[in-house]
Amino acid sequence: MPKTQPTALILTALPLEYTAVRAHVEDREEHVHSGGLRVEKGQLPNTPWQIALSELGVGAERAASLTTQLINWLHPQAVFFVGVAGGLKDDLEIGDVVVGTQVYEIHGGKQTPEGLLVRPRALPSSLALEQAARSAVRDMPDVRAHFLPIATGDIVLADSESEIADFIRRNYNDAGAIEMEGSGAAQAAHLNGQLDALVIRGISDHADAGKSKADAAGSQQLAAKQAAAVTMAVLTKHRPREGSADSEERPQERGEGGGTTYGGDHIDFRGGTFYGPVTGKTDRQQQR
Template sequence: MNDTPVVVLTALNLEYEAVREKLTSPEPYLHPRGTLFEVGTLPGGRGRVALALTGKGNQSSAVLTERAIQEFSPAALFFVGVAGALWDTPLGDVVVATHVYAYHGGTSEDDGLKARPRAWESPHGISQTAQHLARLGTWCRHAPAQQDRPHVHFGPIAAGEVVQNSRVSHEAAWIRQTYNDALAVEMEGAGIAQAGHLSGTPVAVVRGISDRADGEKATEADRAWQPVAAANAADFALELAGELVGTEEPSSMREKKDPRDTGNVTNTSNGTVGVQAGHVSGGTFHVSLPASGAAPDVVAELDSLREGLAQERSAGRIDEETYEAASEELDTASKGIEEGTPEGKKSSILALKRLWGLLGDLASLGARIAPLISAVKGTS
C-alpha cells in the first residue's frame, strides 16, 4: 500500500458521509488548529485517505485545503460533492472538472459589468487517468440495479459565491454569456484550485449532479437526488484516487540506467583491478554501479536553482513578488535539508511543491523542480 495519502474534502455532511462509508477503519486525526480529519483506507487497501469537512464557500475551502496539504503532503487532493447542472446533464451523473472558473471576478463600468475571469486547468495526469476510468465504466459497480448507470462528463465547472438556483436570474445570464461551456455550478472549486496551484499539489474536482439550478433546490426531488449524486461522485473519486496512488512514477522521474552498465567487471589482462566497493568471488568482481540518472546533489541543485531564479528576475521574466516568494520557498527547502530530520524532509518537499506552483510556467526552472522533489523524497 502506498504510504502517501490522498486528501478528500467535502462541503456538506451528506457528501462527507458518502465518502466516509466507503473507507475502511476511518480514525480521527485532530489538527493542532482544531480541524478534525478522519484517516481511513481506500477500498481494496490501495492507499490511505484523509477526509475533512470544509463547509460552504471558496474562502473556507481554500484555507482548509492549504492546511491539509501542509499536514499530509498528499499525492493528490480531491474535492467531492454535489453540484447544479447548467445545461442538460442528467441528474445523478458525475462531472469531473477540466477547468474551474471563478466566475464572480469582474469590473463594474458605466456600460455594464465586464468579466475578469480566472481559470485553473485540471492536472494532465489526473485528467488522463479519469478519462481512462470513465471509459472502463467499472467505477460504478455499487450503483443500485434499478437505477440507470451514471455517466461521467468532462468539462469546466463554474465556482462562485452564491447558491445558484435560477436559470433566469442576473447571475444565470452572466454565466451563460461569459462561461457558457461550464457544465455545472458550485461554490468551492475555485478556492481548492487556487490552493492546489500555489502548493503544486494535483487537484481534482468531482461533482455529482443533484439539481438543475433551476429553482428546484430544497424540493423533494432535490432531497432524493442529493444522496445519489453524492454517492456517485464519491465512487468515482475514490476509484480515481486508488488509481493515482497505485500508479508508478512516470518514466521521466524514474532512474534510467545505461543497458551497457551490467554491474560486472571482467579482468581480461590478468592485471590488477581496484574496486572501491563490492565483493570478490574467484576471478570475477561483482560491483554495484550507480544508475546514470542517480539523484543529483540536492544542496548544489538548490543553489543552482537560486542562481537561475535571479537570472530570470534580471531578465524581467518574473516580477518582484514572485521572486521574493520563490526565494522564501528555496530558503525553507534548504533549511529542511540541512536539518536532516523527517520533519525537515517533509518541510523541504512542501516548499518545493509550492515553488513548482510559483514557477511552473517558466520552462527553464519548472522542469528542474520535479526531479528535485523526487531527489529529496529519496534522501534518508
C-alpha cells in the same frame, strides 16, 4: 526511516457528501491538528492510497484557507473536492457526474459605466487525474460522466432566468456545473507546488426553480454517492509518484537520560546540557 503511505486528501462541504465518501474508506481513525482541524484517515481497499477525509463547510474562501492548512499538515500527493452541484447543461441529468477539466472563479471583474468587464480566472485540473478519471468511468456502466469546466461562485443558483444565470451563460458558456468551493481548493493546490487536484461533482439539480423539489426527493444523496464512486475509481487507476511517499512532520521524542531525539538522524545529549547552536548534515546531504 519507515516509508509511509501516499495520501489522497478528499474534501467535502456538506455532511451528506462526507458520508458518501466515508462509506468507501476502511480502518478509519480520526486525527486532530493542534489548530483544531480534523480529518479521518483510512485505507482505500486494494490500492496503495491512504485517504484523509475532511468536511470543510461552505464557500470558496473558506475552502482555500482550510485546504492550504491541510496540505501543509498532511503533505498529500493528490487533492479532490467532491460533492454535489447544479447542472448548467440541458443534457445533464440528476445523478450524472461532472469531472472538472478546469475550474472558473466567476466573480472576478471590473465594474464600469459600460457594465461589468469580466476578468475570468480559471485553473486547469491535473492532467494525470483527469486521464485516470477518463479511464475509470469507462468501466462504470451505472455512471454518466461528463468532462466539462465547473463554475465556482458564492451563490446557490435556483433560478435559471436570473441575472447571474444569464451572466454565467454569456461569460462561462462551456461550464457544465456550478458549485461553491472548487476554485478555493484548486487554488490552494496550485499554490502549493502545483499539487495534483481535481473537482468531481454529482448533479443534484438543474440550477433552477425545481431545486428544492429535487433535493426533497433525495437527489443530493444520489449525486454525492455517484461523485464519491467516481473519485474512488480515479484513485484505483491513479498511481502514486515513485520515491515521494508522504512524510508528516514528526513531533520530537524524549530519548534516554533526558536527551532529545529527532527521527532517524538525532541529537542525543545523554543527560548533559549544551548551550549554543548545532549545525550538521544528514547522511543524504553528505553523500551529494
